[in-house]
Amino acid sequence: MCQLLALNCKTPTDATFSFTGFCQRGGRTDEHADGWGISFFEGKGLRHFVDHESAVNSPVAELIRRYPIKSKNIVAHVRKATQGEISLENAHPFVRELWGRNWVFAHNGDLKNYHPTLHGQFRPVGTTDSERAFCWLMQEIAKSHAGVPSVAELTLTLKDLIPQISHHGTFNFVLSNGDAMWAHCSTHLHYLVREYPFSNAKLMDDDLSVNFAELNNPEDRAAVIVTVPLTDNEHWRAFANNHLVTFIDGAAAIHHDLEAAHAKLSAQLPQDMRDAIALTQAQAVEALARYKRNTLAASGAAS
């Protein structure tokens, strides 16, 4: 299992506060020490940092905590290896180009026996189930549209494609092409929208507070998507399971319930596969509960 962090913003926003808390889960407050990565869109361009070291020890992560990079779409990931060895090519986020645009993807979960037919232009460099799923998504998106589709059209395409992957296991993911952020929840994903009037926020994983009212302008707005809430004094919303949410300009703009399509395909799986997936998901629930207990305990000790 891994953890995800993504920001979709109305105006270019720096993620140093959220990333600082998130990094602690990459080896200090949680066990996701098998690599990390973060991608920042800047117009059509991309700054992309990956490392197979733990996020708490990486000099590159330290730079990003200190150096504010402003972006409207940011995708970050800390990794606890389940499939694929610990190596740079297995670090999320993954990037591909399609139609002259960069596409960035990060995954939290575990897909069982997932070996899609990849006959086209997107092939995995590493050995993770996550990159295979991303390559298949990109291949099918490319086949579904003759040219660059709108965000609404892409959302409809993803709505059809996601259940074909998600019934293989846990498929919490974020995807961005710089225009929008798509987030899908199989089991665990939360979000909040920081907007006017802004308030204070205090990290759960680090002794750090910030008053966003002092840093932001009234027109700023940022949606923050994360596996487990980063702060203990803000209103985080849990995604419903098997829901796809499209974030545009810092707001949750389009919601799709994929439960029925997911359940239909899940029912076709053999019983032993369904049992294996359920076991993995139960282990993930337990790991997250353990992490929350530990973090809250540590947080209490420090206050």
Place this chain on the structure above:
Amino acid sequence: MCQLLALNCKTPTDATFSFTGFCQRGGRTDEHADGWGISFFEGKGLRHFVDHESAVNSPVAELIRRYPIKSKNIVAHVRKATQGEISLENAHPFVRELWGRNWVFAHNGDLKNYHPTLHGQFRPVGTTDSERAFCWLMQEIAKSHAGVPSVAELTLTLKDLIPQISHHGTFNFVLSNGDAMWAHCSTHLHYLVREYPFSNAKLMDDDLSVNFAELNNPEDRAAVIVTVPLTDNEHWRAFANNHLVTFIDGAAAIHHDLEAAHAKLSAQLPQDMRDAIALTQAQAVEALARYKRNTLAASGAAS
């Protein structure tokens, strides 16, 4: 015009010394202040850093000068914009995936009226002639081989493809897929091989010396490819014009003279286009001569 730096090494090698001198040309000792970038292969994985700030002022470049990243294939670039605005998506090196491998490309030069037919899986994200050339190379490489070819086979393919681009103007470039480094010289490119017994080296652009004998083992070997030599006490070799050299394991392994194919295609160009290309190349020669005079003068003053 821009400047290129690339390393192809027998064993994983850090490039902090060469990159430190090279960075000075990104705004201090020379005028290439319109962005920079560097890519490090690590196995099949890639660390890729780009910035549209000047290399001398960029916090990310500062990190890389201090933080040794060991790699067998490194590609770096400082940019002086000729075509395409100053933006992140126009910063070299460019990266694409083909056959589950990363491919990295950086270009020094200027291609006149170069708008190749890009019908396939590689499209430029930015607006430079360089990225168009890279996309066309990748498209044609993909069409030329059913699966992953050997380094020797790829070299033969490049030998056929390069003149089809180089007759449009100046096409000094480096390309790597992590297995080898291909370097092509239209007008300006130099290389040296650092190997046992290693010696001292002193940067021309910075007050920095290093004794490679103290840092390296006898089995280490690194080929350093650069637009203008980085040091004034090592034996740099100038590439012959219109030559393609394939570097493997830190040595210049395969040489191809593309002069005849290049000249044949150049002769088919209209006279005004040939004049425009010759003018651009003369301006580049003058800019490089001016840079060498200034650097040597500054170097003399500091000693």
